Structures are given as structure tokens and as C-alpha cells.
Amino acid sequence: MTDGDYDYLIKLLALGDSGVGKTTFLYRYTDNKFNPKFITTVGIDFREKRVAYTATNPNGTTTGKTFKVHLQLWDTAGQERFRSLTTAFFRDAMGFLLMFDLTSQQSFLNVRNWMSQLQANAYCENPDIVLVGNKADLADQREVQEKQAKELADKYGIPYFETSAATGAEVDKAVITLLDLVMKRMEQCVDKPPAEPANGNGATKLGDAQPNEKKCAC
Amino acid sequence: MIRGCCLKMDLSLLKVLEKERVLEVLRRDKQLRTIEEDRIRRMKHELQDLRRKDVKSLGQQYGERKCACCQRPLGKLWNSGAVCRGCSHRICSMCRVGAIDWKCEVCYAYRVVKLRSGEWFLEEKAKKFPVTTDKYETIGEELLKTYNVQSYVSVVPPTPPPHLDYQNLGRSGDLKNLKPFTTSLENLVVSFTSQMKKISTSQNDVRGHLLKVDNSQRGPYFNYSTQKSLSDTDISKSSKLFKVPSLPNLFKKSKDSDQDSSPTGTEEETSFSSEYSGGVERGSNGSISTDCGLVENITVAGELELALAYNTTTSSLDITVGTCRNLTYRDSKRRKCHPYVKLCVLPDKSVKLKTTVKRNTTDPVYNELLKYDIERHLLFGKRLQASVWHSGTLKRKAFLGDVLIPLDGLMFEDKASQSFNWYPLCLKADSPDGGAV
Numbered sequence: 001m002t003d004g005d006y007d008y009l010i011k012l013l014a015l016g017d018s019g020v021g022k023t024t025f026l027y028r029y030t031d032n033k034f035n036p037k038f039i040t041t042v043g044i045d046f047r048e049k050r051v052a053y054t055a056t057n058p059n060g061t062t063t064g065k066t067f068k069v070h071l072q073l074w075d076t077a078g079q080e081r082f083r084s085l086t087t088a089f090f091r092d093a094m095g096f097l098l099m100f101d102l103t104s105q106q107s108f109l110n111v112r113n114w115m116s117q118l119q120a121n122a123y124c125e126n127p128d129i130v131l132v133g134n135k136a137d138l139a140d141q142r143e144v145q146e147k148q149a150k151e152l153a154d155k156y157g158i159p160y161f162e163t164s165a166a167t168g169a170e171v172d173k174a175v176i177t178l179l180d181l182v183m184k185r186m187e188q189c190v191d192k193p194p195a196e197p198a199n200g201n202g203a204t205k206l207g208d209a210q211p212n213e214k215k216c217a218c
Numbered sequence: 219m220i221r222g223c224c225l226k227m228d229l230s231l232l233k234v235l236e237k238e239r240v241l242e243v244l245r246r247d248k249q250l251r252t253i254e255e256d257r258i259r260r261m262k263h264e265l266q267d268l269r270r271k272d273v274k275s276l277g278q279q280y281g282e283r284k285c286a287c288c289q290r291p292l293g294k295l296w297n298s299g300a301v302c303r304g305c306s307h308r309i310c311s312m313c314r315v316g317a318i319d320w321k322c323e324v325c326y327a328y329r330v331v332k333l334r335s336g337e338w339f340l341e342e343k344a345k346k347f348p349v350t351t352d353k354y355e356t357i358g359e360e361l362l363k364t365y366n367v368q369s370y371v372s373v374v375p376p377t378p379p380p381h382l383d384y385q386n387l388g389r390s391g392d393l394k395n396l397k398p399f400t401t402s403l404e405n406l407v408v409s410f411t412s413q414m415k416k417i418s419t420s421q422n423d424v425r426g427h428l429l430k431v432d433n434s435q436r437g438p439y440f441n442y443s444t445q446k447s448l449s450d451t452d453i454s455k456s457s458k459l460f461k462v463p464s465l466p467n468l469f470k471k472s473k474d475s476d477q478d479s480s481p482t483g484t485e486e487e488t489s490f491s492s493e494y495s496g497g498v499e500r501g502s503n504g505s506i507s508t509d510c511g512l513v514e515n516i517t518v519a520g521e522l523e524l525a526l527a528y529n530t531t532t533s534s535l536d537i538t539v540g541t542c543r544n545l546t547y548r549d550s551k552r553r554k555c556h557p558y559v560k561l562c563v564l565p566d567k568s569v570k571l572k573t574t575v576k577r578n579t580t581d582p583v584y585n586e587l588l589k590y591d592i593e594r595h596l597l598f599g600k601r602l603q604a605s606v607w608h609s610g611t612l613k614r615k616a617f618l619g620d621v622l623i624p625l626d627g628l629m630f631e632d633k634a635s636q637s638f639n640w641y642p643l644c645l646k647a648d649s650p651d652g653g654a655v
Contacts, residue, residue, distance in 0.1 A: 004257035008334055009250075043240040046247065072250060085240070091347060092356040094339055123343040189338040190329055 006050060006070040010182055012175070013093035015086070015114055017107040018078030020099045021134040024165040026073050029175050034166050041077040043085050048072055053179060069179065090121035095128040095182040097174065100149075102133045102162065103141040111152065128181040129158045132174050137164040238521070238642045244362045251359065258335040265331050268324060285310035287322050304328070518619035520545040520580070520643050522559065522604060526623070527636045528597070534589040535597065535625070537561055539573050539604070540638045545580040548608045548616035556609045557582050557618060563590055563625070564601045575609045597625045606643060619643025 014022040023041055028034055030047040053069045074093055076086040090096075098114055100107040111131065119125055131153045133144060146162060153160035159181075161174040283292045285299055286307035292299040299308040304325030315326040332338055523540030539559045547553050556578065561571040571590060576582035592600075605620030621641040 004253050004260070006257075009254050009257075009336060042236045043243070045243050048250070072247075088357045088361075091343060092358070094336075123339065124346055186333055186338050189342055190332050 005068065007067040008053070008069045008183075009072060010069055010095070010179060011072045011074065011093050012095045012097060012178060012182070013074040013076060013090065014097040014099055015076050015090070015118070016078060016097075016099035016132075017101065017104070017110050017114075018080075020078065020101040020104070020107050021165050022078065022097075022099050023075050025097070025099065025132070025134055025163065025171060026075050028165040028168055028171050030073065032168065034168070036166070040079060041075055043077050043082050044089055045075040046072055047075065051176075051179070053183065055183065056180075071175075071179070073175075087117055087121045090118060091123050093122070093127075094185075095178045096122065096130070097132050097178060098129050098158075099132040099134050100144070102135050102144050102149075103138050105143040108133075108144045108149065108152075115156065128178060128185055129156070130174050130178040130181070131156070131158050131160045133160070133162045134165060136162040136169060137166045234642055234644070235640070241362070244358045247356075247358045248362060251356070254336075261331050261335060265327050268327050285313055287313035287324065517546060518643050518645050520606070520619060521640045522606060522619075522621055522643055523638045523640050524604060524621075524623075525636055525638045526602070526625075528594055529589070530594070532589065532591075533593060534591045535563070535602075537571070537588045537590065537602065537604075538638070539584045539586050539588065541581065541583045541585070542606060542643075543581045545582075545606065545618050545643075547580070548610075548618060554578065554608075554610075555580050555618075557606050558609055559584065560605050560607055561588055561590065562603045562605075563592065563597075564603050564622070566600075600625045604641070619645065 014026055016022055018040065019038060023039070023045070024035055026047050030049045049071045051069050051071060052066050054064075054066045074089060076082075076089065096118060098111060098118070100111050102108075115129075118127060118129065131149065133146075133149050135141075149162075150160050159174075159177050161170045161177070163170040163174055165171060284290065285292055286302075286305075287309055290310050290312070292308065292310055297311055299310050300314075301307065302309045302314075302322040302325055303319070304321045307322065309322040313323045314320040315323055321329065520542055521544065522542050525538040525540065527536045527538075528534075529536045539561075542557060542559070545555055545557055547555050556575050557580075558575040559573045563569065569590065571588040573584045573586045573588065576584065602623040602625055603620055604623070606618040608616040608618055610616055621643060623641070
């Protein structure tokens with residue numbers, strides 16, 4: 001199915017309590033379909049999607065450059081018994097969709113736990129995360145208010161979306177927002193290497209141009 | 219007691235399926251990674267080409283008033299060149315990429331490669347999780363590798379160990395003796411059965427011993443091990459996949475022993491062959507499953523699709539053999555595979571049911587209904603053994619894997635078991651006591 005004809009491979013990962021709709025969310029995103037059946041994910045899984053990403057400048061204007069991005073969307077089992085397996089996969093993901101169920105207060109309360117799991121296991125202390133409240137279509141069963149969730153997201157400084165895998169509302173937006181964050185992070189990481197004290201060889205030093213140096217061999 | 223026994227086995231059966239599911243995902247991931255690695259290689263190759271053209275990366279002298287990239291002379295006032303932010307060399311306006319925040323061509327190419335190859339991510343990750351061994355690996359890659367190592371393991375101690383320490387002392391010798399067996403299947407089967415006989419006599423005391431050691435952790439599996447079979451090893455192996463408290467440690471260990479020159483004495487012993495390191499490592503991790511059971515020496519892969527139903531009108535067990543997928547080639551040189559499925563209801567081996575032979579396929583489709591005449595109440599305590607065989611020339615046959623399904627635990631009224639289910643093929647699960655409960 002896949003070929004190497006893309007510019008970036010971006011690995012995102014969905015996590016959250018069992019039954020919040022991670023699998024259906026990703027299914028909606030990749031295939032634009034909805035499966036109301038609950039099939040528990042065994043350990044891990046992933047889906048793929050090729051998207052066109054248009055880079056934007058910090059001021060919001062598009063640079064006009066469009067890249068082909070291959071998304072690898074990891075789906076994890078929410079069940080406790082797979083925990084050691086799933087958390088091990090956190091470190092290989094570049095961005096995270098932290099999901100909870102808007103009709104389950106408990107799944108919302110567990111967001112904190114998932115956050116600390118992420119801090120411990122993700123590739124860095126403050127990875128790019130999007131908070132997703134799923135099942136927004138079930139308005140009559142709603143247990144988590146938007147304000148509550150928004151406050152929590154603000155506390156962590158992450159975007160928040162209320163999505164519905166059933167209707168497809170905001171699903172794309174949540175993923176694209178995360179992708180955007182990851183792409184921005186990527187540029188930052190590459191463009192601000194002097195910020196790291198561990199790396200002693202300041203690339204800005206004049207006349208310091210060894211060909212085998214990692215930074216730039218010009 | 220019988221009830222409990224079957225329940226546990228069903229659970230462990232589930233775990234085998236789970237393991238297969240996870241491994242399937244990991245294999246898919248590996249495909250994607252192969253494509254990605256290929257893409258990165260191409261990218262780096264192009265970068266290399268660019269650098270070759272670039273004067274300064276070759277360390278050559280270039281004139282002070284020339285562009286560091288293209289060596290075009292720089293003017294004093296007009297096109298006097300500017301210092302690249304990346305490499306601090308003076309670059310003419312032709313060799314710049316980007317507007318305000320420009321870089322020279324090579325610096326820019328480096329940056330692009332770093333972005334697109336995901337190198338930035340690996341660097342970030344390495345800050346938090348320092349890379350100790352060879353290359354950057356993903357967890358999936360590690361898991362897959364670990365599993366592959368494990369499935370090649372072939373460890374059959376001729377006499378069961380009186381102490382657990384024995385594992386490290388005696389194992390290496392046994393393995394060396396076993397090595398020549400790995401070539402042909404027939405030899406293998408012979409070695410399996412002969413080893414099995416030797417073991418079976420003294421298995422009980424081993425088991426007792428093991429139970430004492432590891433009761434807390436894997437008690438349920440040893441309860442089941444009264445019906446010791448080869449697939450049992452597989453089952454407990456798979457459970458290990460999920461039970462290991464810290465995955466990275468395990469991987470680190472097995473990786474260490476992969477290297478041929480290990481510093482410590484015990485590791486030196488274990489490192490004579492990387493193929494077997496998985497088993498040895500498992501031993502030292504306190505797992506005993508390798509000791510009393512057999513671990514395969516040939517890889518068995520693939521799955522078998524079966525549907526089971528009890529037909530009260532004909533008083534028979536109706537087994538529909540659907541399809542197989544991803545079977546292995548026993549004859550790897552000529553890559554021939556003519557598979558058929560054989561059914562037995564253990565412990566009785568006199569009645570055998572066979573499907574037709576499908577030629578030249580590793581994904582045969584049978585859809586054949588086979589009837590095993592048996593009174594319903596007699597199914598109690600019996601196990602269905604479905605084995606897949608390659609039908610070779612001159613009536614030679616080669617074993618491709620089998621499954622064991624306990625029949626007393628099956629709900630024949632249940633629609634779920636009457637429809638097709640996939641069963642992963644295991645190594646020969648032909649236990650001497652044949653499933654008597």
C-alpha cells in the first residue's frame with residue numbers, strides 16, 4: 001500500500017481509557033467511516049494516512065509549500081493489562097492524542113494519570129499533546145462539561161477539541177492541529193541546537209568547519 | 219478441577235492469539251519502517267552527492283574571496299558574500315536558500331534531511347533515553363527482534379536440572395550437541411520425540427521443583443502443565459510477553475548476549491551463539507518454561523481456520539476446515555508446499571481425518587467438512603488436534619504446525635465457536651499423555 005513517496009513520516013499515538021473511542025476515532029480519521037461496535041484493541045495497532053501539509057509561518061500566513069506527510073497513527077489498548085506494552089510505545093511517537101469520553105467522568109479524571117504516564121514515557125518531558133473529548137454527539141449522556149475540560153487543557157497548555165467519531169465532527173481538526181504542533185516542534189528542534197548545553201561544539205564559531213560534524217559541514 | 223483446567227487453557231489460548239495479533243501489527247510496522255529506511259537512505263545519498271560537489275566539505279583550500287560553496291570569486295562591494303549561519307562560511311548570493319534566515323545550500327540540505335528523516339526526533343529522544351547499543355531502535359523493532367530470537371530457541375536438556383543453576387552451567391554444552399540437528403526436519407522430529415521421552419519420565423519432579431520456585435508468578439500455567447505439551451511452552455512464552463515487568467531491561471539483556479565478546483564469565487558461556495541467546499536469557503530471568511518443555515528449533519508460522527460443531531442427528535463432531543494462511547516452506551530450497559490438514563481427537567490416534575492436498579500454496583483453501591463419529595458425552599476430556607502437513611514426494615510428509623483445542627470446554631450451542639475461528643499454528647503439541655484429564 002505504501003511507497004516511499006512522501007516527505008515526512010510522522011508518528012502520532014492515541015491514548016486514553018478503555019472504551020473512550022480511540023480506535024473508532026482513528027478509523028473515522030483514516031477511512032471516514034464509523035463503527036459503533038466495541039472491539040477492544042489487543043495491545044497495539046496502527047493505521048496510516050497520507051495527508052498534504054501546508055507549512056505556515058509563525059504569523060499564520062502560508063508559505064505556499066505543501067508537503068506530503070505520511071501519518072502513522074498508533075492505536076493503543078486502554079485496558080490496564082496491556083499497560084506495560086502500550087506505554088513502551090509512547091517513546092516512539094512524536095505527538096499524542098489524549099482522549100477521554102465526554103459521557104464518562106471517570107475517563108476525564110484519568111486524563112491526569114495519562115498525562116503523568118506521558119511525561120514518564122514519551123520522548124521528552126513536554127511532548128505535543130492534543131486533548132480530545134470524544135462522543136460529543138451523545139449530548140444527553142454528557143458528564144463532562146466543556147468548561148471543565150477546557151480549563152484542564154489550559155492548565156497543561158494544550159489544545160482541546162470535542163469530537164465525535166460517529167458524526168466525524170472535529171476529528172480531522174484535532175489530528176491536523178496535532179500534526180501542526182509536531183511540525184513546528186520539529187523546526188524548533190533543528191533550528192535551535194545551541195540551546196542545548198550538552199552539545200559543546202557551537203556551530204556558530206567562526207572557522208570551525210569539520211566535514212564530519214553533525215550540525216553543518218559547510 | 220476439570221472445569222478450572224479448561225478455563226485456564228482457554229485463557230492461555232487467547233493469549234497466543236493476542237501475541238499473534240501484536241506480532242502481526244509489528245510486522246506491518248516493520249514493512250513501513252523498511253520503506254522509511256529506504257527513503258532516508260536515498261535522501262542521505264543525495265546529500266552526499268551535494269557535499270561531494272561542495273568544496274569546503276572536502277577540506278580543500280579555497281580562496282578567501284571566493285564563495286565557499288561554488289568557488290566563484292566574490293566581489294568587494296557587489297556580491298561580496300555573507301556568512302552562513304549554519305557553517306560560518308562566506309557564501310555568494312547564488313548559493314543561498316531562504317530569504318532572511320538563509321543558509322548555504324549544503325547547510326540547508328542538511329537541515330532538510332534532519333527534518334525529513336526524523337533525525338530530530340531521534341536526537342530528542344536520545345536526550346531522555348540515552349542510546350546505549352548500536353542504532354536507534356523503536357520498541358516495535360526491539361519486540362519483534364526479541365520474539366524472533368525466542369522462536370529459534372531449541373533447548374532440550376536430556377535430564378531435567380536438579381537445580382535452577384544448572385541452566386547456566388549445562389546449557390551451552392547441550393546446545394552444541396543439538397546444533398547439527400537443525401538442518402533436517404526428520405532428524406528434528408526424531409530428536410524431539412526422543413528427547414520428549416527422556417523428559418517425560420522425570421518431568422514430575424521438575425515440575426514440583428519449579429512450582430516451588432515460581433509459584434507466585436506463573437502458578438496457573440503449571441496447573442495446566444499436568445497436560446504438558448509443546449504448545450504449552452508457547453503459551454507461557456506468550457504470556458511472558460505481557461508479563462515482563464520492564465520490557466527495555468529484557469531487551470537490553472538479550473542484546474548484550476548477542477554480542478560475541480561479553481566480559482563476564484556467565485555471559486561468555488551463553489554467547490557462543492546468538493541464535494540461542496534468547497533461551498538462555500529467559501532462563502536467567504527466572505523463567506523455567508524452557509526447561510521442562512521443548513522449544514522449537516524450526517519456525518512454525520501461519521494460521522488455520524476451523525469451525526467446530528456437534529451434530530446431534532449424526533452423533534458426530536463436525537469440523538469444517540476453512541483455510542490456512544502464511545504457512546512456512548519446509549522445503550526451503552525448492553519452495554514447495556502442498557499442504558493438507560489432518561485431524562485427530564486425542565488421546566485416540568487411530569482415527570484420522572484428512573483433507574485433500576492443495577498444491578503449491580502457502581494459503582490453501584479447503585472448506586471441507588470432516589465428520590468425527592463420537593458420542594457427545596465422550597467428548598469430555600478429549601482434545602482436537604489439527605495438524606498441517608506438507609505432502610512431499612514419495613509419500614514423504616513434513617510437519618507444518620498444529621493446534622490443540624480442548625473439546626470439553628467448547629460450547630457447541632454457542633454460535634461463536636460454530637463459525638470460523640483462526641488458530642495460530644504451534645509446534646508439535648503431541649503430548650505423551652494425550653490430554654487425559
